[in-house]
Amino acid sequence: MSYDMIALTMFSTMMLMLMTGQRVFGAIGFVATAAGLMLWGVGGEDIPFTAAMKLMKWYPLLTLPMFIFMGYVMSESRIADDLYRMFHVWMGPVRGGLAIGTIALMVLISAMNGLSVAGMAIGATIALPELLRRGYDKIMVTGVIQAGSSLGILVPPSVVLVLYAMIARQPVGQLWLAGVFPGLMMAGLFALYIYLRCLVQPGLGPAMDREEREAITMAEKLRLLRAGILPIVIFLVMMVPFVKGWTSLVESSAVGASASFLAAVIKGRMTREVFETSVRQTLGISCMFMWIILAAMAFGAIFDGLGAVKSIENLFTEKLGLSPWMILILMQLSFIVMGTFLDDTAMLVIVAPLYVPLVGELGFDLIWYGVLYTITTQIAYMTPPFGYNLFLMRAMAPPEISMRDIYRSIIPFVLVMVLALAIVMIFPQIALWLPEYIYGK
Template identity: 80%
Template sequence: MSQEHIAIFMFASMMLMLFSGQRVFGAIGAIAAIAAMALWGTGGQDIPFSAAMKLMKWYPLLTLPMFIFMGYVLSESRLADDLYRMFHVWFGDVSGGLAMGTIGLMVLISAMNGLSVAGMAIGATIALPELLKRGYDKIMVTGVIQAGSSLGILVPPSVVLVLYAMIARQPVGQLWLAGIVPGLLMAAMFILYIWIRCRINPKLGPALHEAGNVPRSEKIRLLGAGILPLAIFATMMVPFVNGWTSLVESSAIGALTALAASILKRRMTWKIFQTCTRQTLGISCMFMWIIVAALGFGAVFDGLGAVKAMENLFTEQMGLSPWMILILMQLSFIIMGTFLDDTAMLVIVAPLYVPLVGALGFDLIWYGVLYTITTQIAYMTPPFGYNLFLMRAMAPPEIGLRDIYRSIVPFVGVMVLTLIIIMLFPQIALWLPEAIYN
């Protein structure tokens, strides 16, 4: 059997197992182990063991539970309540201002936790009821919260970029810096879209005149709420970028800072602490199993030489240009995102895509940003977009699944436009890590 046929058989078998409802790590790991034993006999049994040892020796892996814990502390202790009140009084008296402020809230939440789920939970429980109560269009605000929460996997400290760094073997710090400007650009484009829509049709986001009656002293006091996420972000990033701390030390500082903030604000209880630690343990273990499976799967592909075979198939036999291959990769991510989450997508295609991207001459830091933006799009595309089901679970009864599907159309368009801009102008993502890391 040729290398191409073996690779296709492995992918087909894995997708069949995933469609049958098997766990992601079980499907990927089982195919890797079976293929290794079939190809190399008893010597193939060393591949899963080697993948586990490689994971255990990968020191930056310790950052994963730290960032997950930090996100859950900030979410469960409801430290975002004051933040939303701040945006309410500062932007509420502008048409569509509260929706624009919600995007700003999501950017700050993303800078504190790095998880899309935490942003969605905060937006759906805090922002959505307030927006509906004040007469905002339910379809528009549903899309605002879904789009804003997706920024959590692009703005640092992004857990998705940490996973990409592990599998693609790229520096996490550079990937984080590469995600800052594209993340802010996407947020700015969301805000611009909301402003234009509400200028054309003010009924979609009526101005809140009571926000203009809040005393200036109260506005200044609430402005201090915005300092908290910036302070947490600064305590992590400034020492790390300046070389004073390692990545793991910075993640520990961020987790401890978030915990200290919740205690000082008297939002932390023993029950909340237990919830945060249990959820952190569960998600961290899930990620570790998936990474072990992905490393084993990638080792089999390396041993097969499948990457070289696929590169030859695309470039020489099919005559595709590197850019055409890259666009096909991004389209495949969007298609897979309709029924898989971001982690599953990454570990399924990383053994093939990441080496191929490098072989085609593209920058892997830049490609990490493209992957993350495409994941955001996949999160919000029917029929099985991850954010769509999260919103359906958290939304009030008056917002139906049809409303949720309709709400994401313009925001997906903005994301696609951002993706095209980053593809055409790679320096938008690369200039900051190049400037800081020289």
């Protein structure tokens, strides 16, 4: 059997195992180890074992539990409630203002947590009931919550970008900085769409009534503003020393985790229950990511040993005659298809051994491609019939919001995401300017 057929057999076997409901790390790790043993005999297990040792020696891996812990402390201690109240008071007088404030809330939640599911949980439990109570259109606000929560995997400190950095062997700091402007641009496009839509159809997002606005004193507004600034201060305390080069990535993650813990203690919200829940959730998610990364690196080592990447590049460029840009677009479309039945981490570890080296061979920047991958994953999260965010929304939404409403709600926001993806593809400097400016110095 040729190496090309072996690579195809590995990939198809892995996909078949995933479609039958096997654990992601189990399917990937089993195929990698079995292929190594069958190809190279008893010594074949050394290849995935060596990849595992590389992972265990990768010091920046310590950032994962730190950032996850920081996010859970901030959400479990209800600091997000203060944020939403702040946006409610300051942006309520504008048509659609509370929905725009929800997008801003999601950006800040993303900067605290780096996981999409945290934004979804907070938005569905805090923002959605309030938006519905104030007469906002249920279809529009359902889309707002889903779109806003997707920013968690693009805005730093994105855990997904940390995983991409590990697998693609790219600097985490540069990837985070590369995600800043695209993430803010996408949030701005969401807010612009909401504002223009409510301008044309005022009934979709009514402004706060005059009596309620007058009942809120300026002292109350300033108090809420101070409460809302706290997460921003924590983010700056963590990120500024890292960007300036005063701390390493791991040290900055420890600073962020310590700052969030201290903030919860000062506000009197660090109870035993909050601490225990945060630690348990952190341990569970960190172990899940560790197993998946471990399996992905083992699979990638076998794939590299077969020379599969070079074979696929020759197939696309020489036999099919596709240009690098056509290949890149096909790769992005495949992410959207896979996103109908896989989450972002699974998509990354399945195709990273194939796509990441191929992108480099085609002459594209791997930092830029990390941003493209993340945006495409966001789109895949919200694409029917089995988008990951669609079912999370169904699980958390009140009974009056049907699955049909959820499907309808994401159409305009998916179109906005596609526009954002096209803009970043056409103008790569949107993603690359900030890391080049910071690290160029």
